[in-house]
Amino acid sequence: xxxxxxxxxxxxxxxxxxxxxxxxxxxxxxxxxxxxxxxxxxxxxxxxxxxxxxxxxxxxxxxxxxxxxxxxxxxxxxxxxxxxxxxxxxxxxxxxxxxxxxxxxxxxxxxxxx
Amino acid sequence: xxxxxxxxxxxxxxxxxxxxxxxxxxxxxxxxxxxxxxxxxxxxxxxxxxxxxxxxxxxxxxxxxxxxxxxxxxxxxxxxxxxxxxxxxxxxxxxxxxxxxxxxxxxxxxxxxx
DNA sequence: TCATCATATAATAATTTGCTTATATGTTCA
DNA sequence: TGAACATATAAGCAAATTATTATATGATGA
Numbered sequence: 001x002x003x004x005x006x007x008x009x010x011x012x013x014x015x016x017x018x019x020x021x022x023x024x025x026x027x028x029x030x031x032x033x034x035x036x037x038x039x040x041x042x043x044x045x046x047x048x049x050x051x052x053x054x055x056x057x058x059x060x061x062x063x064x065x066x067x068x069x070x071x072x073x074x075x076x077x078x079x080x081x082x083x084x085x086x087x088x089x090x091x092x093x094x095x096x097x098x099x100x101x102x103x104x105x106x107x108x109x110x111x112x113x114x
Numbered sequence: 115x116x117x118x119x120x121x122x123x124x125x126x127x128x129x130x131x132x133x134x135x136x137x138x139x140x141x142x143x144x145x146x147x148x149x150x151x152x153x154x155x156x157x158x159x160x161x162x163x164x165x166x167x168x169x170x171x172x173x174x175x176x177x178x179x180x181x182x183x184x185x186x187x188x189x190x191x192x193x194x195x196x197x198x199x200x201x202x203x204x205x206x207x208x209x210x211x212x213x214x215x216x217x218x219x220x221x222x223x224x225x226x227x228x
Numbered sequence: 229t230c231a232t233c234a235t236a237t238a239a240t241a242a243t244t245t246g247c248t249t250a251t252a253t254g255t256t257c258a
Numbered sequence: 259t260g261a262a263c264a265t266a267t268a269a270g271c272a273a274a275t276t277a278t279t280a281t282a283t284g285a286t287g288a
Contacts, residue, residue, distance in 0.1 A: 005209050008142070012135040015204075019130030020276090021123050028122070037235060050277060052236055071234055071285050086207055090129075093203055095119050134246090151265060164247060166266055185255050185264055 006086050014083055017061055018090065022046065023054050027077070029100060030064060031091040034076040042107075043100050063087060120200050128197055131175055132204065136160065137168050141191070143214060144178060145205040148190040156221075157214050177201060 006014075018024045022044055029035055029043070040051045055075060058064045065078045081087065120128075132138045136158055143149055143157070154165045169189060172178045179192045195201065 006207065008139050008208065008211075009135050011208055012133055012138045014133075015129045015138065016133030019126055019128075019133040021126040024126045024129065025122050038233095041234095047278070048235070049237080049279085053276075056236080068235095068285085073235060089203065089207055093120070093200055094122065094125055097122070136246095152263095161248070162265070163249085163267080167246075170266080182255085182265095187265060 006083055010083060011086065013061075014086060017057060017063070018087075020054070022051075023058060024094070025097055025100075026054065026058065026075075027063065027087065028091055028094050029097045030075060030077045031088075032096065032098065033101065034074045036069075036072045036074045038072065039101075039104060042104055120197055124197060125200065127175070128200060131171060131177070132201075134168070136165075137172060138208070139211055139214075140168065140172065140189075141177065141201065142205055142208050143211045144189060144191045145202075146210065146212065147215065148188045150183075150186045150188045152186065153215075153218060156218055 018027060025044070026035075026040060029040075037048070037051060037055065040046075040055070041048050044051060055064065055066075059066060059075075062078055062081045064075045067074050067076070077087075078084070132141060139158070140149075140154060143154075151162070151165060151169065154160075154169070155162050158165060169178065169180075173180060173189075176192055176195045178189045181188050181190070191201075192198070
């Protein structure tokens, strides 16, 4: 298994971006499902602009991709991201955030985006 | 292999600390060798207080241990650190910083601490 | 086309970070 | 003991970060 190497400054930049609970959790959720902005807003109980700005940082770095579906904008992991392998390694070390989504569903908020 | 789980907020805190090139490189170096402050100062070409402050953050978090040897203070990874396994995983994904030390040696600066 | 919903962006304010300079602490050795 | 060396700490400042509020953009559907 050849591990693609990452330079220290790039690794530090990745970790800096992920060194925020909201962004880290977003990435962990996206590792399992695409998600739209309004779901993140509900999950994190944060303001819509705050969420939007977190997502933008992830997008600017190339970690996530966006796709509009009608009114909604969905985000997903960008598996072509230069350091995807490194990110993946991290995600694998973190607990699934499945309950966050099931809880949303219980509250009937999941369907707001489907 | 039972992977010890880490909570998201704790993981984010770890990544935040390591999301700095200087601190991340320090940790990667320490993964291979104990190191003293003056060596870090030479390696990073940074001021002594700046280095000292970075180390303190790592120490406050419990990631590194210090041990005084005469005039010098050496630092090493704290393998009892609660999230050592997580840190180790990261370090394994990063390139060795061996050349930083061999370069020091070439400059005759390594011995300043022995 | 207009009202509504979902999202992005801009401006600003509060907080945090990381450096610098100055100084304190602790050790060694003449 | 005092000078020199290694390191830590404190204070102050500039830059970066993150949230808030207000507003713009873009899509939908009556």
